[in-house]
Amino acid sequence: MKQQLTAALQRIAQGDVASVKTEAEAIKQLPRTAEGLFDMETVDADPYQAARWVYPVYAAYETECNKKEGYPDLLAQMRTLNKNRRENDTLENTAAFLDALICTIDNVSPQLYEYYRELVDLFKENVNHAIKTYFNNGSFGPAGAAADTLIRKAIAHAGETYVLLAEKYEVYC
Numbered sequence: 489m490k491q492q493l494t495a496a497l498q499r500i501a502q503g504d505v506a507s508v509k510t511e512a513e514a515i516k517q518l519p520r521t522a523e524g525l526f527d528m529e530t531v532d533a534d535p536y537q538a539a540r541w542v543y544p545v546y547a548a549y550e551t552e553c554n555k556k557e558g559y560p561d562l563l564a565q566m567r568t569l570n571k572n573r574r575e576n577d578t579l580e581n582t583a584a585f586l587d588a589l590i591c592t593i594d595n596v597s598p599q600l601y602e603y604y605r606e607l608v609d610l611f612k613e614n615v616n617h618a619i620k621t622y623f624n625n626g627s628f629g630p631a632g633a634a635a636d637t638l639i640r641k642a643i644a645h646a647g648e649t650y651v652l653l654a655e656k657y658e659v660y661c
Contacts, residue, residue: 489514489530493541500545500595505552512549515542516558523568536584539569543588548595559596559603566592570610579622583635586614586642593651608651615643615652619660628660 496508518526528538543562550558566589573585589611598604618639622628628636644661647654 490532490538490541493531493545496545497541497591500548505548508545508549509553511545512553515546515549518542523572525565525568525572534580534584535569536573536581536588539588540584540591544591544595547592551595551597556597556600556603559600562592562596563603563606566607566610570614573614577621579618579629579633579635582614582618582622583628583638583642586611586618587638589614590642590645590649590651593646594649611646611651615646615657615660623660 492511492514496511499505499507515526518528518530521527525535526542528535528542531541532538543566546558547562550556550562569585569588573581589607593604593607593611596604596607618628622639627633628639630636640661643652643657646652647657647661
């Protein structure tokens with residue numbers, strides 16, 4: 489399923505959201521955990537890594553094709569994933585969650601401000617946590633580590649899309 493979602497994200501980036509209906513429907517058909525999260529083991533065993541592919545596609549489809557009807561579910565799942573990330577706090581989980589959040593924010597309509605804003609606030613909260621907890625001697629974790637690269641990429645992307653003030657966070661990119 490990861491390959492299909494990767495291809496769907498590429499089509500979304502090209503502006504072809506309507507073509508991801510099959511993938512979005514497959515996401516919606518995923519079983520749910522007891523907490524209400526999609527059971528994403530078919531995408532990746534790590535739920536934070538899987539979230540990087542699942543939630544941006546889900547958000548894009550809900551925004552463009554489903555009249556934003558799935559936004560309450562999307563937000564509830566992101567809140568739960570954030571709670572779980574806090575309980576299982578590692579650099580890798582935080583990095584993957586930040587990437588999932590910024591890519592999801594890209595696909596949520598700012599016109600529905602309360603939903604968009606809550607995702608932005610979650611992103612900022614997690615960026616500040618990553619900086620306070622993991623940023624030492626100019627990097628997040630070991631230099632060149634995948635998590636360091638992922639966090640820097642997420643922060644840079646957030647600056648480019650005005651989710652974060654680029655000048656304030658440029659040292660972390």
